[in-house]
Amino acid sequence: MLISHWHATLDRPPLPTIDPPATAEVVVVGAGVVGAATALWLARAGLQPLVIDRQGPAAGATGNNGGLLSAGLAENYLAATARHGHEAARELYALSLAGQRLLVELIEQERIDCDLRLHGNVNIAIGEAQLSIAAATVSALQADGFPAALLDRAATQEMVGIPLGAAVTGARLNPAAGTLHSAKLVHGLLAAAHRYGARFSWGITVQSIASDAGRLRLLTDRGAISAAAAVIAVNAWSGEIVPELAQRIKLVRGQALCTVPVEPFIACGFGASLTPTGEYGQQLPGGQVLFGGCRAVAPDHDVGALPGEVSPEVQNAIEASLGRLFPTLAGIAIERRWSGAMAFTADYLPIVANPAPGLFAVGGFSGHGMPFAAIVGRHLAEAVQTGTMPAALALLGMERVTLV
Ligand SMILES: Cc1cc2nc3c(=O)[nH]c(=O)nc-3n(C[C@H](O)[C@H](O)[C@H](O)COP(=O)(O)OP(=O)(O)OC[C@H]3O[C@@H](n4cnc5c(N)ncnc54)[C@H](O)[C@@H]3O)c2cc1C
Known part of the structure; x- marks a missing residue:
């Protein structure tokens, strides 16, 4: 089996896990860099998120990537300006720059040893x-x-x-x-989230999500989980559990x-x-x-x-x-x-969606997710608490015209 450099050199003890509970206040689906950062912000806010993944930490794009943390967009700035207009391109670039700096801050604040070199x-x-x-x-x-x-x-x-x-x-x-060790980063973000109360269940596949009497019902291959809110951060696999994203990612x-x-x-x-x-x-x-x-x-x-x-x-x-x-x-x-x-995605920007009350989904980073993870995660954690889509991520909404 092929194994990335990051997974082959991850010299960290496994994170503690629990059997999936029948209820949780907030569930984060996907333990890549975006799910891990979101879980950390939720846990810092005292929400004790349950993080589940069908394999484990950094099993998707994150643990197989290039380890580059570069402010900027997947698309060249001139091309992004032509596509989105000058003001929007500037706002998007500023978001990624703020995101790159925020991830560095998180790494420093939580003392995450992930070979970060700026x-x-x-x-x-x-x-x-x-x-x-x-x-x-x-x-x-x-x-x-x-x-x-x-x-x-x-x-x-x-x-x-x-x-x-x-x-x-x-x-x-x-x-x-800068550059970093992607699997050590995810492990460190999750370990920090655990210190604030996050819990983990690996080897759980979410199959579908439905609204049920004011809560969400996440159907998994190991039973159903009832949650007040959920953040779906499964990136390439978004369409499998959020049908609205199937044609878009x-x-x-x-x-x-x-x-x-x-x-x-x-x-x-x-x-x-x-x-x-x-x-x-x-x-x-x-x-x-x-x-x-x-x-x-x-x-x-x-x-x-x-x-x-x-x-x-x-x-x-x-x-x-x-x-x-x-x-x-x-x-x-x-x-x-x-x-x-x-x-x-068609316009090389991620999508942030709120397809049902309490349900938020993010994905489609188009090969450039590292600078967005911390800032998108922070806004999604706020969205879970307010119940509304964050204004700061309005340009990443699912209905934007550049997605078709
Ligand atoms: C080869 C390669 C090189 C790259 N290089 C860079 C780079 O240098 N810099 C950069 O910024 N970006 C790079 N990227 C892109 C970057 O890695 C991604 O944008 C980013 O990691 C996305 O993170 P994520 O958490 O959204 O998704 P992922 O890391 O893909 O995590 C999604 C998780 O969801 C889980 N999952 C999926 N479906 C389910 C389900 N139904 N139930 C439960 N769990 C599920 C998966 O197991 C996975 O762990 C690269 C990507 C690749 C593949």
Whole structure:
């Protein structure tokens, strides 16, 4: 079985679990980074949430991702501005920036040891056309007051201790970014939530949810749970239990690998667009290079493909792309390969929905959920207490026109 670097190196004791109770005040379904952050905010508010997951902590996208915590949107800022309009794009970017900072604050406040390194992220440009887009993006971000800088090839090379590929022309630096160990992060968020009273049940699949006499009835494969409120944070699988999201969120497989260790050569996270769907990576504290992406070379871009498996065409493209960025890494031995389930929407923004009284659902992070987790979780925890959709997340509503 394929196992991600994060799960293979999670040296933490298991969290205490309970058998699923018949009643709970608040249930959080999904123990990825979003469910874990939401549970922490709920527990801090004294609500003693029950967190359930059909597998366990970080079993979905979170535990199989690239570990990049970068402020910004899944889509380039210029493209997001064209799609949503300037004011909305600015508000969305500000939300992600606040979210990135809030997650760092949570990590510090709860003393979560998750290898957090705040060294920024470089989006490496290939050729002159990509460098022009990077320059325009940096100008637009700076004009709106967001941190960003343009690096020429020489400045980019200064950040990288091995030779850059011949086609590299420069990079866009995002200083509001970092890297971390995704499974340690989720474990730490849940452990903190437990200290405030959260309880956990793993190996429980929610099959459906219905309103029942002013409460919610969550039907699971191990009996029903009656709850006053629930937050559904199952991302790629949202449509299985929230029918309103079935047509709006689609599962897309993302593949990654990590190499054997090499001498430290880069401190920040990095990304590129050598293939149309892009690549991303980081050098891990142990020296391995985690690198992923390239799903554009897969049939139908790996939309709907089985997570947990990898395919030779995408894995070969990831290895080739790594060699094009950093030629001395061409042909390096691979330590581990894995994949996970991303959740895409038509406009690359997550959806926050309130399909029934007391029921809130969130998903569709389009491969970029880490900077949103803490802030969306905080607003959802408030929504559970007020019973209304948070105004701060209005742009992520299910009825927005850009979703079709
Ligand atoms: C290969 C890859 C690389 C990525 N790289 C990055 C990156 O570097 N930076 C970044 O910001 N984002 C990245 N992403 C995206 C990011 O990981 C996600 O946006 C984020 O983790 C979503 O978190 P989540 O908690 O919403 O969902 P998930 O982490 O997917 O958690 C959902 C949970 O719900 C559970 N579940 C599902 N159905 C049910 C059910 N019926 N009943 C009970 N439980 C259920 C699952 O077991 C799972 O644990 C990447 C994703 C992938 C796959």
